[in-house]
Amino acid sequence: MSASGILIVIMAVLFACGVYAMLERSLTRVLIGFLLLGNAVNLLLLIVMGVPGQAPFHGASGKTSDPLPQALTLTAIVITFAVSAFLLALIYRSWQLGQADTVEDDEADVEVRERGEDIEEAFDDEVELEEADDEDTTDFVGDATAPLTVLHHRDIAGIDDDAPTDRGEEP
Numbered sequence: 001m002s003a004s005g006i007l008i009v010i011m012a013v014l015f016a017c018g019v020y021a022m023l024e025r026s027l028t029r030v031l032i033g034f035l036l037l038g039n040a041v042n043l044l045l046l047i048v049m050g051v052p053g054q055a056p057f058h059g060a061s062g063k064t065s066d067p068l069p070q071a072l073t074l075t076a077i078v079i080t081f082a083v084s085a086f087l088l089a090l091i092y093r094s095w096q097l098g099q100a101d102t103v104e105d106d107e108a109d110v111e112v113r114e115r116g117e118d119i120e121e122a123f124d125d126e127v128e129l130e131e132a133d134d135e136d137t138t139d140f141v142g143d144a145t146a147p148l149t150v151l152h153h154r155d156i157a158g159i160d161d162d163a164p165t166d167r168g169e170e171p
Helices: 003-022 027-048 067-098 107-132 153-157
Strands: none
Touching (some): 003 027, 027 067
C-alpha cells in the first residue's frame, strides 16, 4: 500500500471515530470527536495537496505543488483551535453549573418530541386511510378548470386608470 493509501485509511478511520464520538451526549466526547474530525480534514487536505515536499512554485524539476490546500490546512487548524477553545469553555461552565458535562433533555425538548410523535401517528393514520381509499382516479376528474388570465401590473398594484395622478395630471 502506498503512502497516500495509508493516509486515506487513517483519514477514514478518524472521520468515522469523530462522527461516532460527536453523537454522544457528553460534551467531552463531542470535543474529542470534533478534534478527530479536524485532524481528518487536515489529512484530507494533505492528501489533496499533491506531491509532498514540493514547494508551491516551480522548482528545478518543473513540477508544482498547489498552494491552496496549504492555506486551507492552516485555516482549518485555526478554526479547529477556536472551536475547541469554545467547547472547552462550554464544558467548564457546564461542569461549574451542574457537576456534569452531559446534555440532558429539558421540558421543551420532551414536549417537542411528544408533539412530533403525535404528528407522526396522525400522518401514519392519514396514509393508511389514503391507501385504503386509493383508486385509479385523480382529484381533477370532472372538475372544470378556468383559463389562466394575464394581469397587467397596474391591476396587481390596484392602480385605477381613471384616478388623477400625483403630478396633478388628468387621466
